[in-house]
Amino acid sequence: MKIATWNVNSVRTRLVQVTHWLQENQVDVLCLQETKVVDESFPRSSFTDLGYETYIYGQKSYNGVALISRSPLSEVSMSFGAILPESIVGDLDEQKRVITGVLDGVRVVNLYVPNGSAIDSDKYIYKLHWLKVLREYLQALLQQSSSLLVCGDFNIALEDIDIHDPKNRSKQVMATDAEREALRNVLSLGLSDAFRKFTQEGGNFSWWDYRTGAFRRNAGWRIDHHYVTPDLYEQAVSCTIDTTPRHLTQPSDHTPVVVEL
């Protein structure tokens, strides 16, 4: 089973690139983030024409996630509120960032973690709170299923080797101690980084800033991840970053990460 995660930065702008990639890379589930489109306007037929099922959860202009699956998924749900009580979720579901479904006994969770903007901003506080609620959400899912694959754009580089230039990282959003601690607290549920089963070296990134020629310089960050429970970690046979789409003209600033179980 192959699962891919890709923040496409607008599914409509990237539609040709995404469908082409899907034809070249026969993944079972493609997890999209930042689709940036309401459900009524999601380009479903481009995917159904290729034989894929679409499960979408979008909003106007911002955020939005989708599962593109070769086989029908079961137990599909969107939002924290589908699993957790309103008293815990509060208003977090106003931003569409969570979708999940089950394929062959594996629960796939597709996340678009908040960016956080800047330290000391309200959005940074929001991000840390969101990660606390994420832990509750995943804990609830783990009570239903022991095989969990949590992937997406986490907007966090967990280790210094996940950043091209880690100096000053303590002041940089996506790399602060508080963000890393919040993510490690999530992973303490029993989730491990599938990519690090196979690759220990730095210099492997999944996002490069559009500005300053960051991709040419490989000045990137590894912030798109596949975190899996021990059974799936054992089953994983590869986890790779496909930089091919990032070379295209008018690319997303992220590139796909693929895990094979």
Added chain:
DNA sequence: ATGGCGAGAGGATCTCGA
């Protein structure tokens, strides 16, 4: 040290991303 680029909304120039 700062800003760089790109997308959406809307119809000039904002906000937002990371």
